[in-house]
Amino acid sequence: MIFDTGSSDLWVPSTRCSTEDCAGLIGRFDSSKSSTFRRLRNHTNFEIMYGGGTSVSGFMSVDSVSINGLTIERQRFSEITSVNKKDTADISGICGLGFFSSSHGRIPPIIFNLWHQKLIDQPIVSFWLDPNLQHPRGGEIFFGGVNSKLFEGEMIYANLTKRQRQDWQIHLDGIKIGGLDLCPGGCEAVIDSGTTMIIGPSLKVRHFRAWIPNYDEKESTFNCSYRSSMPNIVFIVGGKSLILTAAQYIRTTIDSKNNNDTVCYTTVQGGYGINEYDAYQWILGDAFMSYYYTTFDLGKKRIGFAKSISDTAP
Structure with a gap:
């Protein structure tokens, strides 16, 4: 199950999910085996398209939903009967937050x-994501507050900037790397646990990549020998600096086209280009949240960041 702050809907695959792309989903919800299931009087259809282009569709239902011992009664959700992309492989649904x-x-x-x-005591959900992708723990989601054992130092808060169709969007005073300012005059950023990378406006990201020596635009990689000379990326929130070092925003991969050499890539990627927001909006996904404990406060409409403790034992 993906817990996604970038969306607001809860869905699971139905036993009626029969399209080819459904094959990659884990499990199926069988309403006939639930004593608390209730079908809506008016058969309400559901459809959503996500930022990467994947869309799912189905119909609405009501049942009890349990999360780690907490049981929500009469929770509406969607039973999915169709998926149009395989990006949903190896998941059992999405829980929008x-x-x-x-x-x-x-x-x-x-x-x-x-x-x-x-x-829960407060309408708050907090994330700790392990930056080491090989660790079995993966991370922790805390409902109702924060787990102070998983971060250190000051919690820096930023108020939400969207008022009508509300998202987890905040204002950044700047994004700086070396002599580059990727966010001159400030910009907006969505904090999204459902996005893997850090996504920026395509033009700004191209400026950043052009600054990397011998960057291969076709493969989106570069020689790892340059990694040690790469500067920090600084995200400025409320006048405070949230820093990612080169070791944190640069990763390695194998170049299968070139003798299986090890090459590097950055977790800062260009926008999806599917809507008008690509021109100016940033998305800070898991590549950012892995280094900053992030708390989403629905009651006070704000997001908090504190430096994660990354060496916590499972």
Whole structure:
């Protein structure tokens, strides 16, 4: 299950999910085996397209939903019967942690229902993501507050900037790397646990890549010998600096086309280019959140960041 702050809908694959792309999904929801299941009187269809181009569709249902011992009663969700891309492989659904106003199915997000049903003290969800992708723990999601054992130092808060169709969007005062300013005069950024990389406006990201010696635009890689000379990336939030070092935003991969050599790539990628927001908006995904404990406060409409403790034992 992907817990996604970039969307607001909860869905699982139905036993009726029969398209070819459904094959990669894990498990199927069988309503006949649930004693708490309730079908909506009016058969309501559901469809959503995500930022990467994947879309799913199905119909709305109601049932009890349990998360680590917390059981939400009468939670609306979608049973998916069709998927148009294989990007959903190896998952059992998506649990959106955004706002009701962004829900395609007009579904009250689970964080609201957890709070309204007094299962948590505050409408807050916090993420700790392990930057070491090989560790089995992966990370921790904390509902109702923060786990102070997983971060250190000051929690830096930023208020949300969208007021109507609300998203987890904040204002950045700047994004700087060496002599480059990728966010002159400030810019907007969505903090999205459902996005793997750091996504920026295509033009700004091209300026950054052009600054890397001998960058291969076709393969989006470069010689790892330059990694040690790469400067920090500094995200400025409320006048405070959130820093990613070169070791944190540069990763290695194998170049199968060139004697299986080890090459490097950055976690800063160009925008999807599917809507007008690509021209100016940033998305800070897991590549950023892996180094900063991130708390999403629905009640106060703000996001907090603190330096993660990365060597916590499982």
